[in-house]
Amino acid sequence: MATVAEVLAELAALEDPKARAVNERHGDDHGVNLSALRAIAKRLKTQHDFAVELWATGDTAARLVAVLICRPKSFGRDELDGILREARTPKVHDWLVNYVVKKSAHVEVLRVAWLADEDPVVASAGWALTVDRVAKTPDGLDLDHLLDVIEAGMKDAPDRLQWAMNHCLAQVGIDHPEHRPRALGIGERLEVLKDYPTPPGCTSPYAPTWITEVVRRKAT
Structure with missing residues (x-):
């Protein structure tokens, strides 16, 4: 050993x-x-x-x-909450959310709690988990409310929180056609990540471009 x-x-x-x-x-x-x-x-x-x-x-x-x-x-709920708050580097944070928290029985309780947390790094975990729900299990989510929160807070959010909120905005636009026009409009008005340097062959994280490109690929 x-x-x-x-x-x-x-x-x-x-x-x-x-x-x-x-x-x-x-x-x-x-x-x-x-x-x-x-x-x-x-x-x-x-x-x-x-x-x-x-x-x-x-x-x-x-x-x-x-x-x-x-x-x-x-891991118990409080244990996961504690180690998430200790995970300050992006890679540890990302792996912890994706490889551990998403497999926990406590994922939904933690998602809701973290979304409302005042710590932007912790809140970004809540948004990352919300992206997963938007894509896989959206029943019960208030997508209009999520878009309200994104519209009000994404522009001035710290980088990691902003990135997670932007991903959620794009995911709503990609997976839910009835909300796509609003998601596109929010992205166009806020212009978050509009000028983000994107390598050739990669999709821009700018939500309107991201939504449009992924929807186009799915249609072909």
Whole structure:
């Protein structure tokens, strides 16, 4: 059985200064190649208690491994709320939401609570979970209210929260034709991410362009 110290040492040995420099431009503070990191997690396999120990180190790469080897359904609601609030780097936050919280029985309770949280990073998790519901299980969602909140708050929201709200706006427009004209109109008025640099072959995150392009692809 590996120890926490051994895993930390292995991760430290994999640190690549160039990878760290790239990651730091996106707010992440580690330089471990994610394929190598996933290989470590695959070797360790699911070990929930060990995952909790790795998380407690505070090391970003170790926390990414922890997310991959934990047992999502073993976390209580308050535990998930606590670790989400500790997940301040974008990659840890993103993996935690997508690989752990979405698999939890507490996902809907947390989604609603986080949407209303005053911490924009926590609120961004609520919006990320809402995107998932808009796309997969929209029954019971008040899409008009979501659009009201986006219209009122997205323009001046901090970056990570703004990005998540914008994704929700686009998802509503893509998946719900009856709300598409309003979603397009909100995107056009707010102009959030309109000038975002988009590589060739990629879809712009500007909601009107994003909605239009994805709807076009689905129709062909």
